[in-house]
Amino acid sequence: MSLALIIALIYGILAIAGGIMGYLKVRSKPSLISGIVSGLLLLIGVLRAAQGIVSGLWVVKIVTLVLVLVFIIRLVKTKKFMPAGLMVIGGVITLIGVFA
Numbered sequence: 001m002s003l004a005l006i007i008a009l010i011y012g013i014l015a016i017a018g019g020i021m022g023y024l025k026v027r028s029k030p031s032l033i034s035g036i037v038s039g040l041l042l043l044i045g046v047l048r049a050a051q052g053i054v055s056g057l058w059v060v061k062i063v064t065l066v067l068v069l070v071f072i073i074r075l076v077k078t079k080k081f082m083p084a085g086l087m088v089i090g091g092v093i094t095l096i097g098v099f100a
Contacts, residue, residue, distance in 0.1 A: 004097035005046050008060045011094045012042030015067065018083050038063055057098060064094045 001009075019035010022028045041063045048056025068091035075084035 001050050004094075004100065005050055005060075007097045008042055008049075008064070008094050009046045011064065011090050012039045012046060014087070014090055015039035015042060018087065022083070038067055061095070061098055064091050064098070067091050068095065 015035050016039030017035075019032045019039065022031025022035065042060055045056045045059030045063065049060060050056070068088055071084040071087040071091065075081075075088060078084060
């Protein structure tokens with residue numbers, strides 16, 4: 001498995017963990033649902049890409065780009081680094097890896 005896919009795998013796990021933490025901390029069902037859905041999509045994309053299926057890498061790219069945009073908006077609105085800033089940084093690192 002390439003370094004880019006390992007980074008995307010970590011980002012997917014981070015998305016799932018963030019959704020769960022958002023739910024546990026403030027009982028946010030939207031955080032739980034979006035974290036699990038986006039994280040699972042990333043994990044599925046990584047698995048497919050690791051199997052040589054080109055669409056898997058596109059799933060990773062699209063989901064990551066959407067997450068980065070969503071978290072940039074959230075960071076601008078809240079001005080709080082956690083969790084938005086962390087997810088932006090992780091997403092940018094992931095995008096650099098998968099587009100390199």
